[in-house]
Amino acid sequence: MxxxxxxxxxxxxxxxxxxxxxxxxxxxxxxxxxxxxxxxxxxxxxxxxxxxxxxxxxxxxxxxxxxxxxxxxxxxxxxxxxxxxxxGKGFTMENDKNLLLVGGGVGNAPLLYLMRALKENGNRLTYIYCARSSDYIFLEDEYRKYADELIITTDDGSAGIKGFATDVMSHVISDGKFDRVYTCGPDPMMHRVVKLVHENVPVEVSVENYFGCGVGLCVGCTVDTVDGYRRACVDGPVFDGRKILWENMPR
Ligand SMILES: Cc1cc2nc3c(=O)[nH]c(=O)nc-3n(C[C@H](O)[C@H](O)[C@H](O)COP(=O)(O)OP(=O)(O)OC[C@H]3O[C@@H](n4cnc5c(N)ncnc54)[C@H](O)[C@@H]3O)c2cc1C
Missing domain, CATH: 2.40.30.10 (Translation factors)
Incomplete structure (x- = not known):
């Protein structure tokens, strides 16, 4: 209960x-x-x-x-x-690493709990929080508690830097600076994050496909990957971002 x-x-x-x-x-x-x-x-x-x-x-x-x-x-x-x-399958944990997290909209939600756990493991965290406008930023103080650096971006510039998370990310990221990247948000944002990350750096994404049964039976939430179809509800929602065939993600 x-x-x-x-x-x-x-x-x-x-x-x-x-x-x-x-x-x-x-x-x-x-x-x-x-x-x-x-x-x-x-x-x-x-x-x-x-x-x-x-x-x-x-x-x-x-x-x-x-x-x-x-x-x-x-x-x-x-x-x-x-x-x-x-x-569901959660994110990979790290210890004493330099990590980047990128959240878009309500996709910021799963990254707070992740950030708290990563901080407890001694990691250094850079967080890019993207929202449509200042009205849509939720619980900012919670994110400030755990991020070593919190960068806010809004599409309309009403808070933080004007622009998309990935515009900022292309400045923040440089080869070898981060040991792992985590992201959750709209598919086009996550796809762009994956493309921006250096190929030697792991990048994990949390997908938000439509679910049917939510327990792996109906296959309604399949994600097309280089290893074949995977069910977001039981094989994910966290996936290796490089394994997803982004062009086949449902719109
Ligand atoms: C693993 C996972 C984690 C999630 N975590 C969160 C979370 O923390 N907070 C949160 O607010 N939402 C989260 N979502 C999304 C949330 O489940 C949906 O927003 C919700 O199911 C919509 O239900 P509804 O009945 O209000 O909307 P519906 O009436 O079902 O749909 C309303 C409109 O939204 C569209 N829509 C509905 N679901 C989705 C979707 N998944 N992707 C794209 N468009 C959609 C529909 O096409 C329709 O136009 C998550 C989804 C998944 C799969």
Whole structure:
């Protein structure tokens, strides 16, 4: 049994923070939970959300409202919440390395928990946080806690540097400067991040494909890779960014 501890709190335009006391303790950065939105059969499918942060048996999740499921979840009352997980393949951990993280929009959500874990392992972290505008930046102070360097970019220049994360990244990155790169956000952004990273440097991406069943049975969330088709829900959502055939990603 999982419990929503309080009403979802607004943390940015259309973005809400949920605090969930989970029945299954233990989670890894990059994993997600599947939440049932609403009480009946509509929507039928659970909605997947990355773990934004975790404290013992409490999981924090940030949701951006874009449709019926997220709208219902954003209006939930405290009490019982039907979740499956945490599940999925998370990010690779590093120790005492120089690392770059690049997040776009709500794709910043899984990178906070990752950043906290990486910081605890003695890594030096540079974080590029990209949002549409200042209204959409959520929980900036949390990111400042763990980043050695936090660079904010907005598409319209209303906060930080005007432009896309990848515009800034092309200045920040130089051969050999980073030992590993992590990214989550819109597919075109992640694809560009992968292309910018030197070929000797590992780059991990967390994909946000549409899910069907969310447990690997329906094959609705396949990702085309150089090793064949992979299911985002059970083989991911974290993948080696160089193995994805980006031109075949669903639009
Ligand atoms: C592994 C994973 C982790 C995720 N983590 C988060 C998270 O931390 N926070 C968060 O807010 N969202 C996250 N998402 C996305 C989230 O699951 C979807 O936004 C949600 O399922 C939409 O449900 P809905 O009923 O509100 O929208 P729907 O009514 O289903 O769709 C509304 C509109 O959004 C489009 N849409 C819906 N889902 C997606 C998608 N995955 N990609 C592109 N377009 C889509 C639809 O085409 C439609 O136009 C994650 C997705 C995955 C797969």
């Amino acid at each position: 999982a419990t929503l501890l309080e009403k979802p709190v607004t943390v940015a335009k259309d973005h809400y923070l949920l605090k969930i006391k989970a029945d299954k303790s233990g989670s890894l950065p990059g994993q997600f939970i599947n939440i049932k939105a609403g009480e009946g059969f509509d929507p039928l499918l659970r909605r997947p959300f990355s773990i934004f942060n975790a404290h013992e048996d409490v999981l924090d999740v940030v949701i951006r409202v874009i449709g019926k499921g997220t709208s219902l979840i954003s209006r939930m009352e405290p009490g019982f919440i039907d979740i499956v997980g945490p599940t």
